[in-house]
Amino acid sequence: MKLDMSYEQYEKMYKKASKNSASALNVLKAFLIGGSICLLGQVLLSIYTGLGLDDTDAGTAVSLTLILLSVLLTAAGIYDRIAKHGGAGTLVPITGFANAVAAPAVEFKTEGFVTGVGVKIFTIAGPVILYGTLAGTAVGLIRYIFF
Numbered sequence: 001m002k003l004d005m006s007y008e009q010y011e012k013m014y015k016k017a018s019k020n021s022a023s024a025l026n027v028l029k030a031f032l033i034g035g036s037i038c039l040l041g042q043v044l045l046s047i048y049t050g051l052g053l054d055d056t057d058a059g060t061a062v063s064l065t066l067i068l069l070s071v072l073l074t075a076a077g078i079y080d081r082i083a084k085h086g087g088a089g090t091l092v093p094i095t096g097f098a099n100a101v102a103a104p105a106v107e108f109k110t111e112g113f114v115t116g117v118g119v120k121i122f123t124i125a126g127p128v129i130l131y132g133t134l135a136g137t138a139v140g141l142i143r144y145i146f147f
Contacts, residue, residue, distance in 0.1 A: 026087055029085055029086055029087065029089065030086055030087045030088045030089035031089060032086075032089065033082060033085065033086025033087075033089035033090055034086065034088070034089030034090070034091075034092050035089070036089075037066075037089070037090070037092045037095055038092060040066070041062050041066055044061070044062045044065050044066070045058055045059065045062050048061045048062060063094055066094050066095055066098070067094060067095075067098040069095075070094070070095040070096075070098035070099050070102070071098050071099075071101075071102040073099075074098070074099050074102040074103055074106060075102065075106050079099050079103075080103075083099070097125060097128070100124040100125045100128070101121060101122065101124070101125045103124070104120040104121055104122075104123045104124060105117045105120065105121045107120070108120040
């Protein structure tokens with residue numbers, strides 16, 4: 001298939017289709033959103049330690065709470081709106097990963113629990129889990145053999 005357009009026509013079409021992003025504003029919004037998520041985690045940690053949990057249990061409770069909030073916000077369609085403005089700031093590891101697992105589950109729930117949710121839930125997160133596990137195993141073996 002050959003396009004009948006000149007280089008100049010293509011460049012004009014390309015420039016019209018690709019808008020410049022406001023990099024400084026995007027970085028600021030990502031910083032503020034990501035920082036807010038981290039601040040929420042720190043506040044939760046203070047609350048849980050104030051309730052008498054030791055540091056390890058309080059950290060676990062914070063992780064579980066952030067995962068729960070992320071999944072609930074994803075199911076309600078709110079996390080995507082936050083991510084639209086916060087960009088990379090919403091990829092703070094635990095909330096971003098929870099969103100990556102929950103989003104396909106919400107999207108494909110109409111196809112049923114087995115063929116929809118069960119099949120699609122790890123579409124995005126599956127490669128992260130697979131290659132993270134393989135990398136961890138490789139590093140562990142290297143450390144075991146050489147150190």
